[in-house]
Amino acid sequence: MNGFKLPPWLQKIGARSNALAAPILIILLLAMMILPLPAFALDLFFSFNIAMSVIVLLTALYTVKPLDFMAFPAVLLVTTMLRLSLNVASTRVVLTEGHTGGAAAGKVIEAFGHFLIGGNYTVGLVVFIILTIINFTVVTKGAGRIAEVGARFALDAMPGKQMAIDADLNAGLIGEQDAKLRRAEVSQEAEFYGAMDGASKYVRGDAVAGILVTVINVVGGLIVGMVQHDMGFADAIKNYTLLAIGDGLVAQIPSLIISIAAGMVVSRVASDKDVGSQVVGQLFAKPEVLYITGGILGGMGLIPGMPNLVFLLLGSSLFGGGYLLEKRRKNMPLEEQQGAAGGGGPAGTPGGGAAAATTPAEQEEASWQDVMPVDTLGLEVGYRLILLVDKTQNGDLLKRIKGIRKKFAQEVGFLAPAVHIRDNLELKPSAYRITLKGVEVGSGEAMNGQFLAINPGMASGTLPGLVTTDPAFGLPAIWIDAGLKDDAQSMGYTVVDASTVIATHLNHLITTHASELLGRMEVQALLDHLAKDAPKLVEDVVPKVVSLSTLQKVLQNLLQEGVHIRDMRTIIETLSEHGGSTQDPTDLTSLVRVALGRAIVQQLFPGxxxxxxxxxxxxxxxxxxxxxxxxxxxxxxxxxxxxxxxxxxxxxxxxxxxxxxxxxxxxxxxxxxxxxxxxxxxxxxxxxxxxxxxxxxxxxxxxxxxxxx
Known part of the structure; x- marks a missing residue:
């Protein structure tokens, strides 16, 4: 069947049917609440409900990440509405046709009722209530609490994750498309746990509704049977209790299954294995555990009065399983033994025990991966300034930094390294610091939500606020509220927001330390860029006339004195002319300055x-x-x-x-x-x-x- 394709008209029908599936299903659910259904239709829908719950449970068990089953909150709502619609439809049939016998509401309800009651209505009612309480109190409440805490932690961690993504993007470790996918995954994770927190309330309400519907069916059935159909009390209690408990059970069992699936989805820890592989790989990974458990069960089997056969059988089975597991581990390669000791999961998986935690540390040797490179340019911010670099919360600092690098490249003549941004909890909440090759070169405070009114020397009047100085140029300034912005501007103050303060400070420091940012890689990139237009010039000068290191020193000398190096053609031509007579970078710099004289004067005295x-x-x-x-x-x-x-x-x-x-x-x-x-x-x-x-x-x-x- 390789290469088989459906006809175009059949593909269109399939696409439209997928789009119409949800509206049709909702309309059917509403119709079941209003229109009477025959017993055969009830059997069909109850069977479909059970099948759907099993499908949901198996899908949850084989899900690797919670986001792989992102539609689960919507599925939870639809399945809950399906059960409630069936309860309404079956209640109508039970009360109207219940006097005719146990098969009045279909074979499924009758079979479940007989199976659970077993001839004793009191025991059947108690068992049904216990099942409902287990679903409501234990499974659903626990899953809802996990989803609530997961949503809270996901929201708290979102700014940090967004900063990590932006930092990787600025460093060039990932592309724009990968960054978009990772940002979408972070937001989807928070939305998923929030939706699961709300969707779990559906199941709790469904459990309460199941108890009420069952009580109503029993009481209402007794009244209808004895008053309207002249049935005796014994016959009425027999018929309507059978139907009510069967109806409640056929709805509560799928509800319990889906509640378990919800707990599985929200309680699992991120791993590259499904739940079954994790449980088996971690629970039965150590033969010592099986030996000890087998010994305890064998000892209990020797106590008089105990079910000796059962305990001895289980104890011997655990001993045998431990022996086979130990024999298998001896035949494993060393790497697989370490994986088995860790519980069969990836590195860092919980449950590996002390041996799993210490063995890799003892056997791992130091490598070059342990040497972390120093960021050429770094920006560290306090936690109150994280919003300034979070695009999802309208933070525009990243956009400003990109603009700074672009403007620097256009004016100065080379591309500055990317700015690596990270949060630093050791800083004050509103503080930031700028590092150059791991060393702090500037710091300051920026009040998010306020404006900095800078006095350029001609401002008149005073403003209420926090008195400070402009971190970039040291001018007197005041942090003011947003409502005073217009007043400050009318007094002659220069008013900027917190993002502009940090961006201006960063721009000033990048320009001041431009010579230190021009490394060997940047010089080579400049030559490669010039070689696209003048390949012969670059080939004849570097490294034939001057070396790459000499060229780098000349360019750094120019940048130290604030001279732009955009005119690389003139610089290379000057070095080509005088490089044969001197190789002293200082002398070559003076000669290059003469050649760039017009540009230097234009830079200092424009117009x-x-x-x-x-x-x-x-x-x-x-x-x-x-x-x-x-x-x-x-x-x-x-x-x-x-x-x-x-x-x-x-x-x-x-x-x-x-x-x-x-x-x-x-x-x-x-x-x-x-x-x-x-x-x-x-x-x-x-x-x-x-x-x-x-x-x-x-x-x-x-x-x-x-x-x-």
């Missing part, structure tokens, strides 16, 4: 031809040139002179910033590297340019002299 800069006093310039010639690298600068340069440069930079200008110091070419390296730590906002980096089309306006008396 203007007049460059307002600071310069060195002539006497200070001569002293520095002498110190450079004496020390080679500028180490000959006297400490007092160094302090004076730093102080005067700081004052001049403040004046530049007060006028709304970028603080730029213009110096001769030989001094640029020295002063840039010297002033970078004390004045990171100050940029140092050389005369050779200024395009001829630009005009220079000196605003202040550093070193003037």
């Amino acid at each position: 203007t031809n007049e460059l307002s800069v600071m310069t060195l006093d002539n006497r200070l310039e001569r002293l520095l040139v002498q110190a450079l010639n004496a020390g080679g690298d500028g180490t000959g600068i006297e400490p007092g002179l160094a302090d004076t340069i730093v102080q005067q440069a700081a004052n001049a930079a403040q004046q530049q910033e007060a006028m709304g200008l970028t603080p730029v110091l213009l110096v001769p070419g030989p001094l640029r590297t020295l002063l840039s390296r010297f002033l970078r730590r004390a004045l990171p906002q100050l940029k140092v340019l050389s005369h050779s980096e200024i395009p001829e089309s630009k005009t220079i306006r000196v605003t202040s002299l550093v070193g003037a008396a």
Whole structure:
């Protein structure tokens, strides 16, 4: 039959029948409550109800994960409504035709009634009530409690699971499609347990309804039989008790079966085996357990008055089973013995005992899998900030971080590593910290649901709230409620939400530490990207003229001073031109800066031809040139002179910033590297340019002299 296909018209009929199955079934259930049914129809539906309950139980037993039977809550509702509809239909037949005999409501009810009652109506009624109580009090109540706790834990764990999925996605461990499937599975798991918690109430109500229906059938039958049909009390109690208990039993047995199935589904632990394989593999896995149990039963069989034959037979059977199991384990390979000791399940399956827990730990050797790589960029958040990274709860921080990386790549010139996000319970609830290669480089607090009003220096008035500072730039700020946002903006404050605060801080730190983010892999990726357009250029320069490590050092030097490396073609061409005469990364960096002069000036002075800069006093310039010639690298600068340069440069930079200008110091070419390296730590906002980096089309306006008396 390989390759056999149904005709198209038959496939359409099958698809439509599947779609119409549920509406037709619901209409039939409602019709059974309203329309009278003959005895044969009742037999057919009661038999179908029993078959359906057995199918549900077997499906639950062979289910590996609860989500594999995701339709179970709906099945539970439909089967419950089916039993109630049959109870209504059978009650109508019992009360109207019960005087004719035990077969009035069909052969199924009569057979179940005779089977349970056995000639004693009192015993039959008690047994029926016991079955109902077992279903209501033990099975259904326990399954409902498990489903309730499972739903609560599933909901509590959902943000953490969503963060783990997003972290794997950002790290590139999974694709977007896999992330969607895992997110859907997480939400479906919570919805499933919540639905099971509610659906279990159907079965509890069904058990109560079964008792009431049985009592009504007995009492109502006695009244109808004795008053309307002139039956004697003995005949009426015989007929109607038989029918009532048979009707209740034929409904309660499927109810008990489905309740057991519900308990099986919600009480199982996640594994790659079905329930039967788990129970057999874990309950009868140790011959020692069988030996001890067999000995106890054998000892009880020797006590006078006990059923000696039964106990001795069971004890010897357990001894024999333990002997066969031990013999089988001796013939197993070592790996299978360890699996059997663990209960036949996967690693970590409960029930393996102390031996299963210690044996792998004793035999496992350390491997390279135990060495965990350090995340290049990491973001750790307190539990109150988890909502900011949870897409299902409208968290937009992940989207902002993706935008930051894209903007960084477009402006700076290379792709920053992915940001690994995780929760950290050791942090304050509203705190976060940013790590670079496992080391903290920034931290702060973000109040979810509030706004940060930042004073850029021109704000007027005060606002009620938590006084703090902007974590990215250190400006004075206040955390305010959402209702004060408009007032704060009218006063001149810059108002941002919690996600923007974290994203801005992260963006600032990524830009500041760009040189540390540019590793060997990123440089190679840059070359591969450039090789798509200029393959011959890349092939002739790297590694023939300059090595990959030298190129990386030159690019890192540029990034340390805030120079973008988007123009890789110019950088490679400059290295190709001068790489034969020097391999010193510092000298090559200076030559590359000259080639990138127009881009550097455009970056510092966008949209203007007049460059307002600071310069060195002539006497200070001569002293520095002498110190450079004496020390080679500028180490000959006297400490007092160094302090004076730093102080005067700081004052001049403040004046530049007060006028709304970028603080730029213009110096001769030989001094640029020295002063840039010297002033970078004390004045990171100050940029140092050389005369050779200024395009001829630009005009220079000196605003202040550093070193003037």
